[in-house]
Amino acid sequence: MEPLAFKRGMTELMDQGLDVEVMATDRSTSIQKLMREDFHNVQHEFDIWHTAKGFRKKMHKKAKKKGNEILLAWTRSVLVSVSVVLKCRWKSILQHVRNEHEWTDDDGEHHRCDHAPLTAQERRLRMWLKEDSLAFQDLSSLVLDKRLLRDMEKMALFKHTGPLEVFHSPLLKYIPKRKAFPFQGMRERCHLAILEHNENIVKRKQATTKTGELRFNRVFCKRSKQWVLKKIFTPHSF
Ligand SMILES: [Zn+2]
Secondary structure, rough: HHHHHHHHHHHHHHHHOOOEEEEEEOOOOOHHHHHHOOOOOEEEEEHHHHHHEEEEEHHHHHHHOOHHHHHHHHHHHHHHHHHHHHHHHHHHHHHHHHOOOOOOOOOEEEOOOOOOOOOOHHHHHHOOOOOHHHHHHHHHHHHHOOHHHHHHHHHHHHHHHHHHHHHHHHHHHHHOOOOOOHHHHHHHHHHHHHHHHHHHHHOOEEEEEEOOOOOOEEEEEOOOEEEEEEEEOOOOOO
16 A cells, blocks of 8 residues: 555656655665656655664664673664764765775775766766865865764754654544544545644744743753753644
8 A cells, every 4th residue: 555655646746746856765665666667767765764763673672582682782872873874975975076986094994985987988077176176175174064974963863754753643643553444534534634733843833931032941862961942832733
């Protein structure tokens, strides 16, 4: 049912004139096949968060085996590791632009670009950068920007299909998985979930005090071990 719904949804969106450039999904093989065969003009990306989450789940399962409890201590590192890999790939652009496609980093680790070997003509025609050029220095400072690299950790794990996960919560309320509904019922229940989502997530405003100031809460974030401000929103409406 999933590939069928996916195909219908995509076709309808595109028929209505929406120009879909990138589609991020989990790694379901049937969707991969569909994207390859029916929507080959759309770039297909995997949601890294799903992959990391899935891997963590598998690790938790293995950790339940007797004698394997030690694995539990390592599951959190999985998510961190994903962002490290991503950062590493991101930084590799600084090699590629200099026509260097295999290199060894400061830690003695060997890396190479993901692309297929370039033909002689491709090598000749690209406008490679010289390491001592100002252009390369400027690009480096942009790519290696500390704040960007730090933000990337969050981008890698929580963007993409994250907002869709939020939508699943009202969806499950109106369409519990354990019950079967006829097509019409499914559709109308889905509409209700969309209305609720739009009303409470998309359109919801930050709460204000009587004098009109925005309201915040102070919350301790365990992960970053810092106090952060969280917006207080107006009450949910159903
Ligand atoms: Zn390269």
